[in-house]
Amino acid sequence: MKIKSVCGYCGVGCGIEYDTRRLVGDIDYPVNEGLVCSKGASELHTIETPTRLLRPKLRKAYEDFTEISWEMAIETIVHNIRSTSPERIGFYLSGQMLTEDYYVANKLGKGFLGTNNVDTNSRTCMASAVVAHKKVFGVDYVPVRMEEIEHCNLLIMVGANPAEAHVVFNNKIKKAKKEGLKTVVIDPRRTETAEQADLHLPIRVGTDIDFLSLVARRIVDDGKTDDAFLDAHVNGFDAYLKKIKKIPTKKLLKRCGLEEEAFEAFMALFYQSENVISAWTMGLNQSAQGVDKNLALINLHLLTGKINRPGNGPFSLTGQPNAMGGREVGGLATTLAVHLDFNEESIAKVSEFWGAQNIAPAPGLTAFEMIEAAERRELDVLIICHTDPVYHLPNRSRVEAALKKVPFIVEINAYDDSETKPFAHLRLPAAPWGEKEGTQTNMDRSITRQERLTRRSIDCKPDWEIFSMIGRAMGFVSAFDYQDAEAIWDEYRRMTALSPKGHMDISGVDAASLKNGGHVWGEGLFDDNEFLTPDGRANLIFVQNERRSESSSLEFPYLLTTGRTRDQWHSGTKTAFVDRLLKHKPLSYIEINSEDAQSAGIADGDKVKVTTARGALVFEAKVTENIREKTLFVPVTDRRINYLTNDLLDPESKEPDYNHNAAKLEKWSG
Known part of the structure; x- marks a missing residue:
């Protein structure tokens, strides 16, 4: 069957x-x-790999782990929670969790333990998009779906590489190209996606806002704005107009490193395309000015009215299977639940729905803010679920030093070989994909049922059950008395009726109906160009490149960037094992421009040393013409990479700046 x-x-x-x-x-x-x-x-x-974590394990600092019972594990967690205050407790969750897992963890932390320090690793990949959506639309809403590629004339991809990171979506793009779709890729690397494009613009790292501002200025100068749309549905155009007309066009084009002919080729494609979709991912989001980069791109759609019609609009691409679902249930420390914020009215609604009395009135600590709190010895309990912050947070040496100061760290994981393992005191075996059931939401709002495919490993539990056990042991028995994932889904779907203006109300979608196919929430939400801002109008917000990111210098003349490759996933915890079977791309290498390599006396395959202000690592060189000069690239599957990356944060989204790391390069002779 x-x-x-x-x-x-x-x-x-x-x-x-x-x-x-x-x-x-x-x-x-x-x-x-x-x-x-x-x-x-x-x-x-x-599912069945030698790297699975299969039993609860406990240890004292720097001692070996000892297998213990689940009862002892939960008692240990409860003891540590009761020994401190709510503001000194943190949960760090993951887009690998299902919606039911996320929901119970968020309810436990924010509703009953009284800590809003409940964040997710989505903070490191899409928080900038979330903030931009809310500033422009009044809500975190993606107004484009994948199927709209069929109605699109021009697809602009900025800092995104779907050919390697979203392979099946890229197949849709290739199919649409056969029917006339044009594509533009804006990226300092000539990626696989760029190879397929009609136009590749290899702008310099850090100049996204400069380029997008140039496009906006040109649209204004050429009288290509949709004045009727702006007058009826957009705030701020007059103020925006005054500022955009003052930008120094020649200076910005030079800063981007583009020839005028290339810019004109882009504008020609833009103008001849009735329907335009823009898509982006970490190339824009992971920046100390990530929110502004998102705003600069969304502005192009507002200026031209190319939004809320089939084949038009800004399309934020998410990297994890349930990153969107986490945003919906309140997995970010900056939101409460079902897209509600921490205001008095929302807290009252959620408190009544949950029967909770402990919701704190202000947003909690985000991912790296928890690290900063740990440095100050202001974090006593940290529960990490299905993610590996020691590997994936920036400035790893700083992260490691901070986590050593946390008295009690719980790691809930399906796999035994994480980089966080040496810093954990208690490790709990979770059921991975294939051994659990529940729901997840993909990047275009499609909710799908994930089913259990095989028997569950004997001592492993789904994440929701682990958090429910903690809740019951804390004394909140009725609030966490769930028998299965369907019972959690039934509670969550009823809660969505509380979402602002009911925009994501899926209260009528029961678990049984999802077994027969997916459900898309928010369909047609902006079809009448009524946004979820207080006045129903979108906000056009002028931004400029404030150059907050780390810049190259005489000492560090290169900029190091990071990204995904086709066959690997994050640290390779899962795919690296499969890689040994299927022999896909390597986990570690560094791309170097051929002219830069020649100047440094580096040949393809040589060992090279890369140094930033935070550390130095040795890689195998991959010499190529497919990357800009003075730019370096390392895939994120190299578990060491964040020893080099910087911990600058966007001031609004608190998303780290992984892609602007000043570096120096030398041939290694060790």
Whole structure:
């Protein structure tokens, strides 16, 4: 008997079918229509691997782990929670969790323990987009869906590489190109996506706002604004106009490192395209000015009215399978639940719904702010679930030093080989993809049911059950008396009726209906151009490049960037094992421009030393013409990379700046 489920890798959310022998794409599921990428096709291998964590384990500092019972594990957690105050407790969650997992963790932390220090690793990849959406639209809402590529004339991809990070979505793009779609890729690297594009603009690292401002200025100068749309549906155009007309166009074009002919080629494509979608991911978001970069891109759609019509609009691409679902249930420390913020009215609504009395009145600590609190010895308990902050947070040496100061760290994980393991005091075995059931939301708001495909490993538990056990042991028995994931879904879907203006109300969508296909929330929300701002109008916000990111210098003449590759996933905890079976791309290398390599006496395959203000690492050189001069690239699957990255944060989104690291390069002779 075949079981239909959904892939647990990227934000595309492909439907899959499983029998006892293999996993294939679900031909009836509209997101992927039977397609599945190499990661998804090999996902079965990630369930039964030698790297699985299978028993609860406890230790004292610097001693070996000892297997313990679940009862002792929960008692230990409860003791440590009761031994401190709510503001000294933190939860760090993950887009690998299902919606039910996220929901229970958020309810426990914010509703009953009284800590709003409940954040997710989505903070490090899409928090800038969330803030920008809320500033412009009044709500965190993605107004484009993947299927709209079929109606689009021009797809602009900025700091995104779908050919490697969103493979099945990229197949949709390639299919649409055969029907006339034009694509532009704006990226300092000539990625696989850029190879397929009609136009590649290799702008310098850190000049995204400069380029997008040049486009906006040109639209204004050429009289290509949609004045009727602006007058009826957008705030701030007059103020924006005064500022955009003052930008120094020649200076900004030079700063971008573009020839005028290339810019004109872009404008020609833009003007001849009735329908335009822009798509972006970490290349814009992961910046000390990530929110502003998002605003600069969204502004182009507001200026031209290319939004809220099929084949038009800004499309934020998410990297994890349930990053969107986490945002919906309140997985970010800066939101409460179901897109409600920390204001008196929202707190009252949520308190009544949950029967909770302990919700704190202000946002909690975000991911790296918890590290800063740990440095000050202001964090006593940190519960980490399905993520690896020692590996993925920036300035790793600082993170390691901070976590050593946290008296009690719990790691909930399906795998035993995390980089966080040496810093944990208690490790709990969680059920991974394939051993649990629940729901997830992909990057275009499609909610899909993930089914259990195999038996659950004997001592492993789904995340929701672990957090429920903690809640009951803390004395909140009735609030966490869930029998299964469906009971949690039923509670959550009823809660969505509380969302602002009911925009994500899915209270009528029961778990049984999801077994027969997905559900898309928020369909047609902005069709009448009524946004969820107080006055119903979108906000046009002028931004300029304040150059907050780390810049190159005489001492550090290069800029080091990071990103994903096609066959790998994060640190390779899952895919690296499969990689040994299927022999995909390597986990570690550094791309160097061929002219830079020649100047430094570096040949392809040489060992090179890369140094930033935070540390030095040795890599194998991959010499290529597909990256800008004075730019370096290392895939994030190299677990060491964040020893080099900086911990500058966007002041609004608190998202780290992974892609602007001043570096020096030298041939290594060790």
